[in-house]
Amino acid sequence: MDRDASFRAFADTHQRALLRLAYLLTGDVHLAEDLLQSVLVRMLGRWPRLRGMDRPEAYARRTMVNQYISWRRRRAAGELPSGDLPDRPHSPEDSTVLRIVLRQALMRLTPKQRTVLVLRYYEDRTERDVADLMGCSVGTVKSQTHHALARLRALAPELAPRLATLESPDRTEEARR
CATH class of the missing domain: 1.10.1740 (Rna Polymerase Sigma Factor; Chain: A)
Structure with a gap:
């Protein structure tokens, strides 16, 4: 070929x-x-x-x-973010609203934090895989994940209950093996 x-x-x-x-x-x-x-x-x-x-x-x-x-x-x-979208009444359980809130919060993370979360939780990759893809140590992946989730909680408190499950002990590397 x-x-x-x-x-x-x-x-x-x-x-x-x-x-x-x-x-x-x-x-x-x-x-x-x-x-x-x-x-x-x-x-x-x-x-x-x-x-x-x-x-x-x-x-x-x-x-x-x-x-x-x-x-x-x-x-x-070179770019400055525009203002936040105006608030509108909604139910915290409205999945469409939660997706929008999550997307807006993700866009406000640093590039590395967003990358870690996408690779780790959306693509369901191990910490070692993410470290290899990003060219960093597993410890960096762990700390970036921790800081990114903390920042998400601060940016969007309504996501906190759902984010708590991501850092639970059963999501750790050892439990996945």
């Missing part, structure tokens, strides 16, 4: 999962598409070396995480 066909096969197979990760990281469909395109272009240039890897999709995920964090650093220097 030639280089282009091999890369197309990889992209076709993993594009959907990578786009989902990009969307969860960015919170925006268009930015997610841009992020995915950026990662795939970067991979295409390195494809002769990457296709021999056992898991090139792991490389793609790590590249995506690094690229996202890099983008956020650049954007943070």
